[in-house]
Amino acid sequence: MMTSRILLVDDDEALCISIAGQLHAGGFETVIVSRIGEAVISLKSHTFDAVVTDVNLPDGNGIELASQVRTQWPDIPVLVMTAYGNMDTAVAALRAGAADFISKPVDMELLTLSLGRAVETRRLKQELRSLKSMMSQDMSVFGFVGDSAPMKRLFGLIARTAATDVTALITGESGTGKEMVAQSIHHQSSRRAGPFVAINCTALPETLLESELFGYIKGAFTDARADHQGLLQRAHGGTLFLDEIGDMPLGLQGKLLRVLEQRTFRPVGATREVAFDARIISATHADLAAAVNDKKFREDLYYRLNVLQLSLPPLRERGRDVLLLAQFFVEQMAPRMGVAVSAIRHDAAKKLLVYPWPGNVRELKNCIERALALCEADEITVADLPDRIAETHSIQSIVRENQPTELVTLDELEKRYIQKVLTILGGNKAQTARVLGIERKSLYRKLERMGK
Template identity: 55%
Template sequence: RGYDAIWFTSATDALAALRDNEVDVVLTDVRMPGTSGLQLCQQISTTYPSIPVIVMTAFGSMETAVAALRSGAYDFITKPVEMDLLAVSLQRAIDHHQLQDRVRRLTETVDHAKHFGDIIGDSSAMQTIYSQLSQLASTDTSVLLTGESGTGKELVARSIHRRSRRNAGPFIAVNCAALPETLLESELFGHAKGAFTDARSERKGLFVQAEGGTLFLDEIGELPLPMQSKLLRALEQRTVRPVGSEREVPFDARIVSATNRDLEAAIHDNTFREDLYYRVNVIQLELPPLRARGGDILLIAEHFLQDFATRMNKCVTALGERVAERLLGYDWPGNVRELRNVMERAVALSRHEVVTVEDLPDKIRNHRAKQIVLGGDDPTEMISLEEMERRYIMHVLGATGGNQTQAARILGVDRKTLYRKLKEQA
């Protein structure tokens, strides 16, 4: 009926297999060499409580049935087995396991959201970020977020605010590259009535508006040098002087800054002040590019798929296997922002419940995993064993059209192991 089955003649071998394989249901006889089926059921129930176990026996007494259920069995079938009844029991058990898995993932998502907001990912690169965010929670230190454009710096800034003791205060974000210098000074520091032609009334700047909360200075590397001097003065004195005023106004806000530029190189080029750099860069978090986050790509893609399907009121529920291979093999120069755009397009164009390769942009649809290049004889050109494994996995996925089951068979691993490696490797 389309199930992939693995079988064993001993409970010991079966338990060993459960450690290395993704299993939806276990079907066991009561009588086996060594450990009995009921003992196996009890061990599975203790170690792998989410995996349902169906117990079969030729001795269909009430006592045996009760013993099986007490051992943690999901169902109990007597022999000779009626195949239709077995099929129904198997499907019910599989549905139950998948439902439990969905509930678990939803629970994890909710718990994660409580701590890290809309940040998605469980790769090792992101686990490092989560650890750093947790350490920042109790401090009021200035933070500099670095990384390529589209890596989610504002999401991380919001998470820092949400987890801090200032979370009851406002979170105010400003893009330093979006406004000319004259307007930016008024926006940040405020202005007095009559300070310029349209200043008909006094206005508080964002530093003061962020009182008791967090001010997020995005693209701080784009500030012109004169504005950098004024910002440095404000951060050192913890006061701002509104445009057109002689009065100093104190502020109490945590400063989180972000840039996709190399500020140390900018200091060398005399386009960014070194003293301002050390003022905003007390703690630096470098956000990884999407291509370095392995299986997070699929997690984020599925999140966007569900989000846009709901917004567009479309029944699009999953990514096709060939789509997964294309997404994993692409470099994502635009990072999460580009992936969001791709998934919005795919959901909008999709005519099926499953997103297909035809729904992807040409640059991704026509992408193929690169040839495996191991380097030449020069030691400086040679690659690590980890990188060699990554390239070979992508090569096999490309050759199988993204069929993970077939790829796992060629690689000599189970699907669970392959999925884990895809999540771990970039």
């Protein structure tokens, strides 16, 4: 963590030294000045992450300093120290653009918390601005956005997979981008000039799925009035993407295995074999190994499909990628929707960062689309987010929820956090366990102890 530089403006030297000492322990470096004139000179010559100022100063008023900082250095938050109980001054300070006010005598814990929050907001604002310029340089690979460590590893794996012609299995929760991975592999592979053909194994009943995949010849069955080319053949020279492979009926699994082993197949009703020449990429959100154990998925086919496995991390494990993706979707969708929104405000960004995204990137994309439709300004704000997201709180604010200084035990914090996640996810325990990163059984035990 970088240390933050604070400009402290107060003519009470003893107080300044004491505050600076305590802030130092909290990871802040402090520069002390006693007049507004000196404060302005310091601001012009150095960078600060925040300003903390007293109200009555020898050469003027701290509230005026707050409004001057707001116009000249709009990114630097100002905290105003006001006499205890003097609400008029506090309100005047906030009106002048102060980020917060702190009552005197100064409660150091509160000052540190408030400064931490103000500095975090400033960083977030800077980050959001730099995201905008990053996007305009089009940093995504085929519109596939990600800058977090697990996504960079995945991009490397995609490139290595694309360089081979082996079958690949893509795993990941729903909405994590499995189909995008399949397309990226195809577009980077030597088969890129060939077709990319996708089929969702969940969507069709067994007989239809079979005739879709293998095709049929005229007269193969009552409705077969003409030859029908199957997807196995349409994918010739390209890539065949089998989505939700876990839902393929057992009978068809055997037939698919045969295609993979012999590199030929026979359309329904045909007498001759046809050559199969496509790379198969399959995807599943289910645990295929478990399905193999339960005899719902053929083990031999599993090993055939799973030569290379690419697993997509859930969005909640991708850190700041949430903001990168959100900005990407704003820039992608706003022009199409004909709205003049170009950014995400820091208050909304904070919520996006703490919400656990059970529906992953797809949920984020829908959320941004909805926000763009509702947004009345040129930035998306918290008011444009759905309630479940706007009402998410960081762990820090869960701690602060009732009393600013209330500190709870880890046990209590855990209980509150579990309750929070459970509420956000509408009481879905399986999802809650996933978001919390624990086994379902262990969630049940914890809930039982909480009397749920």
